[in-house]
Amino acid sequence: MKEFICTVCPRGCRLKVDEVTLNVTGNSCPKGTEYGKNEATNPLRILTSTVLIEGAIHRRLPVRTDKPIPKDKLFDCMKTIHTYKEKSPVKAGQILIKDLAGTGANLITSREM
Numbered sequence: 001m002k003e004f005i006c007t008v009c010p011r012g013c014r015l016k017v018d019e020v021t022l023n024v025t026g027n028s029c030p031k032g033t034e035y036g037k038n039e040a041t042n043p044l045r046i047l048t049s050t051v052l053i054e055g056a057i058h059r060r061l062p063v064r065t066d067k068p069i070p071k072d073k074l075f076d077c078m079k080t081i082h083t084y085k086e087k088s089p090v091k092a093g094q095i096l097i098k099d100l101a102g103t104g105a106n107l108i109t110s111r112e113m
C-alpha cells in the first residue's frame, strides 16, 4: 500500500493506493482516483530550474518544462540544464531545448530577460 497526499486541489486528501489492484481510497472526488493511480504507476512533475544567461540583468534565467515529465527523468534533465547557457535577449515562453532528455517536453523560459 502506497500513501500520497492529493495535490489536485487545496483539500489535500490522504490517498492510499493498493500497488497490485491500483484501488484508491481516501479520495473525496474522482480526480483523486486518477491522481493516486498516476502517482503509483508513473508520477509526473513540471521541472523548474534556472540556466546561465549572458548579457542580461541577472546571471541566471528561470526556466521550466512545458509539460509534466516522469519523475525518474528529473536527474537526466538537470544534467542537461546544468551545462546549458543562453544569450540575452529571450522572450517569455521561448523554447530553449526541444525534447529535453528524451522526455518529449521542451525546456522554456519562465520570463523575458
Ligand code: SF4
Binding pocket: 006, 007, 008, 009, 010, 011, 012, 013, 026, 027, 028, 029, 030, 031, 032, 033, 035
Ligand atoms: S481527491 Fe478530490 S477533493 Fe481530495 S484533494 Fe484530490 S481533487 Fe481535492
